[in-house]
Amino acid sequence: MSGPTVLAVDLGKTSCRVRLSRGTAVLGDAAHQGSPGLAEDHGAELARHAILGALAGLHPDVQRMLPDLDGIGIGAAGAVAAPDAVQRLIRVLRADFDAPVAVISDGLCAHVGAFAGEPGTVLIAGTGAVVxxxxxxxxIRQVDGLGPWLGDEGSGRWIGQQGLQAALRAGDGRGPETTLRPVAAGLAGGLAALPGWVSAAGSPARTVGTFAPTVITHASDGDGAATAIVAKACALLALACSAARPDGGRVCVTGGLVSHPYFRAALEAALTDAGLSLISPRGDALAGAALIVHSRALPHEKRIIRG
Structure with a gap:
């Protein structure tokens, strides 16, 4: 194996994935819980904790290669909104590993990976949602990605929130019965305890988003409320793609939501109805994180913070 030894990090709010590679050879992959985002309180410190937690999951033989890193590339949630936190994260990681660090937003990192640094349109549909x-x-043009309180429509957070609200409405008679109700109640020991369960979390958006897979599963099983939520989410995501590509065209979709076959099929149908076609990515966000480490000729370079 030859070539630079690179640590790639995909740091989202739900999960943190790491990949160590040397040249084109992947030495190891691991994952850990994500962090609330660099824009949150203590964002840089929590990001470092998530990255170190993921690295602890690598095989010991792979961990022994970390002191020889030639560079670290990171796609991080909140990087655009918190440049000071990005600089703090760079400083602490340089102290940890004595290697150059390059940071870009997690959404743009997914774009770099999806198109190997070339032009194109990508929808990232995970806990958040952005095109x-x-x-x-x-x-570079961005549509949505405005965070859990003002945007991210159709995202995992949006789906999870809609699912929990449907369960609450069924519980007090404001809405139809749904199979989501007993599952939601079980999360906190009763429906009435759900608001406290959400607000007690360090990242309410991430906590609410954890209910999205349940909603999608119940939709695939035919529950009316869950089916309607997924259909609306796909329509919102297709609308964002249409705003980015008003003349139609191809859209690459990445993110945790499309890992579910039912959701992917529903989203593909919504995109087709909007005059768009779905294509597969050439690489993932970790491939994008690795690419930004040493390539300074990418059209994304102005969005990369280096140190």
Missing amino acids: FTLDDGGL
Whole structure:
């Protein structure tokens, strides 16, 4: 094996994934719980904790290669909104590993990986939701990705929140019965305890988003409320893609939501109805994180913070 030894990090709010590679050879992968985002209180410190937690999951033989790192590439939630936290994260990681660090937003990192640094349109549908389009001139346009309180429509957080609200409405008679109700009640020991369960979490958006897989599963099983939520989520995501590509075209979709076959099929149908076609990514966010480490010729370079 030859080539630089690179640590790639995909740091989201739900999970933190790491990949160590040397040249084109992958030495090891691991994952850990994510962090609330760099823009949150103690964002840099929590991000470092998540990264170190993920690295602890690597095989011991792979961990022994970490002192020889040639660079670290990170796609991190909140990087755009918190440049000071990005700089703090770079400083602590340089102290930990004595290697150059490059940081970009998690959404743009997914774009780099999906198109191997080339132009295109990508929808990232995970705990949050955002669309990025990069044209041939290097102009990047963003649609949504506005966070859990003002945007991220159709995201995992949105689906989870809608599912919990449907369960609460069924519980007090404001809405139809749904199979989501007993599952939601079991999360906190009763429906009435759900608000406290959400607010007690360090990251309410991430906590609410953990209910999204349940909603999607119940939709695939035919529950009316869950089916309606998934259909609306896919319509909102397709709308964001249409806003980014008003003339139609191809869209690459990444993120945890599309790992569920039912959701992927529903989203593909919504995109087709909007005059768009779904294509597979060339690489994942970890591939994008690795690419930004040493390549300074990417059209995304102005969005990368280095140190």
